[in-house]
Amino acid sequence: MSKINPFKPNSPVSSGMFAGRTKEIRTLEKGLYQTKNGYPSNILITGERGIGKSSLMNLLKHLAVGEIPTEFGNFNFLAVNVVISERTSLVTLIRLIERSISRELGKVEAVRSFLSDTWSFVQRIKVMDSGIDKGDIIDDADVVIDDFAYSLAQTCNRISNPEKGEASKDGILFIIDEADNACPNLHIGYFFKAVTEMLHQHSCERVMFVVAGLPDVVEKLAKSHESSIRIFTHLNVKELSFSDTKYVLDRGLSAGNKLNSEQTTMGDFAKDHVASLSEGYPHFIQQFAHSAYEHNTDGEISADDVLEGAFKEGGALDSIGSRYYAADYHSKIKSDEYRQVLAIMAENMSDWIKKSEIREKFTGDDQTLTDALKALTTRKIILKNPSKMGEYRLQQRGFALWIKLFGSRPKK
Template sequence: MKKINPYKPNSPVPPGMFAGRLEEIKALENGLYQTKHGNPSNFLITGERGIGKSSLITYIKPTAQGDIVAPGYEPFKFVVVNTVISNKSTLISFIKLIERNLKREIGKIEKVRGFLDDTWSFVQRLRIMDSGIDKAQTHEELDLIIDDFSFSLAQTCDRITNPEKGEVSKDGIVIFVDEADNACVDLHIGYFFKVVSELLQQHGCANIIFIVAGLPEVLNKLAESHESSLRIFAQLKVRELNPEDRKYVIDRGLEVANEQNAEQTTISSEARNLLSTLSEGYPHFLQQFAHSAFETNTDGEISEEDVGRGAFKVGGALDAIGSRYYQSAYSEQIKSDEYRQVLEIMADSMNSWIKKSDIREKFTGSEHALSNALQALTSRKIILKNPSKVGEYRLQHRGFALWIKLFGQRKKEM
C-alpha cells in the first residue's frame, strides 16, 4: 500500500517537525520581546543553500503572531508581513509589496482600511513612476520615496499599537524578507534598511523590525549598497544540525508518518546512523535522504540498504538534491570534464583551503588546464582564492562539497 511520506525536502519544515536552532530561536524571541517594549533589533539570518533559513522564519512567524507561545513570555501580538526578494525586485516593487501585505493583514476592518488608504496614498504616485520608460531614479527621488515609506510605516505602527475603540492592540510590525541575496543593485537594499531604520527612530517609532534571510552573499550586497548597513542587524548564522537534532528529524518524521498511515514504519539504528552521517547535518540532505529511504523501503523497517539505494540510485536523493541546488554550478556552468575533476579533487577536503600543488598531484590534465580551471571556477565564485595565502583555494560551500563527494562515491558503487 502507498504511504504518505513525512519528509519534505522541497519546502520549509513545518513547526511541528522543526529540530534544533535553540540559540537562534532564543535570540529571535528575545528580539521580539525587546521590540514589543520599544527596543527594536533587526536580524540578518545567513547560511548556505538549504541550511534552513526559510524554515527558521516559518518557525518564528507563528510565535510573533501569538499562535505559538514562546516559553517564558506572554503571547506576542505582532502584525507580520512576509516578503521574498527576487532578482527583479526594485525599491518601488519592494515597497509596494510591503504595502499590499500590510493592507492584507490589517485592512480587514473598514475604518482601518480608510486610514491605510490615506496613509499609503504616496504609493499611487509610485505606480505611475514605476511604469515610466526611464526607471532609473535619482538619489533624490529615492530619498523621497524612502522618506514617504518610513513615515507611512511609522504612522501605521502607531495606529495598531494605540488602536481606536473596537480595534485590537498589537505589539508592532515584523517584516520578514527572505532570499535577500537575490537583491539587485536597483533595490538599494543596504541603503534602504539603513535609512528606514534611522527614519523610523526619528519618527519615534520603536516597534518595527526587519528579519532578513539570505545566502552569505547577502552580506556583500548590503555592504556594497551602504557600507554601515550591516550594523543595524544582529547576525544569526545558521549551521549544520547536530547529531541529536538529526535523530530527532528522522524519528519525528516516522512518528508523523505512523499517525497518518495505517501501515507502520520503523527504522534500524544502523540506518538512522547512516542517514545522519551521510547528511553531515545538512537539513536538506537529511530530509531528501530520509524521503528517498522511506520511498525505497517496502517491508516496514528502513534498513541501511534502503538508505543507500534511496540515496545513490538514478533518480534518487543525490540526483534530486543536485537538480534542486547544485547541478547548474556543477555541470551546466562548467561544461569541461577537467573543471569537474578539479572540483572532485577539492571536494575531498570539503571546503578547507587546499594548495594548488596538492591539486596538481591528483589532476590528470596539463598545468595550463589546471590554471584555467582554477581561474574560471574562481570567477564564477564556485571556489574561493585565499586572500592571505598565494596558491590556495577552497570550495565556497560545504554542502556543495558534500554533494560532489557523495556523487563521486556513487560512480564507484555502480
C-alpha cells in the same frame, strides 16, 4: 499498501519537526520582546543553501503572530513576508509590502480608509519601475524611502494604539527572505539603514526587520551602505548536530505513524547514515529520509534502505543535485576543463587539496588551471583556504558524491 511519506524535502520544515537552533530561536524571541516594548531589534540570518533559513523564518512567523507560546508569552505582531528576487526593485519591494499590509489590515473596517490615505503615494511611483529616467533613481529613491518610512510609522503607531476599538498589535515584523538575490536597484543596505533611522525620527519603535540570505548578502548590504550591517544582530546558521538530526528523524517517523496504519521504524545505524550523508543540513535530512522511507518495504528502515534510496538514479543525492549542484556544475561553468578540476577535487570529497595535487592530474596547462581555480572561487563553487595559500575544497561532501556519481551524465 501505499503510505503517506511524512518527510518533506521540498518545503520548509514545519514547526512541529523543528530541532536545534536554541540560540537562534532565543535571539528571535528576545528580538520580538524588545520590539514589542519599544526597543526594536533587527536580525540578519545567513547560512548556506539547505541549512534551514526558510524553516527558521517560518517558525518566526508562528512565534510572532501568537500561534506558538514563548517564555515571554504570546506575541501579536502583524507579520509581513517578502521574498526577494533578482527582479525586485525598490519600488517593487515597497509595493509588495503595501499589498501585504493592506491584505492583513484591510479586513478591519475601521482601518481601511486610513490605509488608503496613508499608502496613497504608492500609486504615484509606478513610473520608477518602468525604467524611465534611470539617471535620477537615487534622488527618487530618497523621496520614496521617506514616504515609505512615514507611512509605515503611521500604520505601526495606529495598530499599536487603536482608536476605534479594534484589537491592538504588538508592532510590525518584516520577514525578508532570499535577500542575497538583491539587485543594485534595490539599494538594500541603504533602504534598511534609512528606514530604521526615519522610523525613529517619526517616534515609531515597534518595527522589526528580520532578513535572511546566503552569506554574500553581507557583502551586498555593505556595498549598498557600509553602515547598514550595524543595525542588525547577525546570526550565522550552522549544520545540525547528530543528536538534532536524529530528533528530526524521530519526529518525522512519529508523524508518519499517526497518519498510516502500517507503522515504520528506523534503527540507530540507519539514522547514523542519514546524519552522516546529510551533513546536518535540514533540507538534506528531509530528502535522505524521504528517499529511505520510499525505498523501504518491510516497515523497518535499515542502513541498506538509506544507502539504496540515497545513491540510486532519481534517489536522494540525485534529487539534491538537481536543486543545489546542477546549476553550479553545468550552467555556471562553460568549460569542460573547469569541470575536470571539480572532478579531481571530488576525489578528496570536501577536504582541502593543494593546487599542486590538482595539477598532477589536470590535463590542461598551468594558466588554464589558474583561471579555473580563480573562476570557481569567484563564483563561490569552491572555497579557498584563507589560512593556507594554494589550497581549495568543495563546499560540501554531497557535492563531491554527486559529481562522482552523476557529474558525467549529460545535462537534461
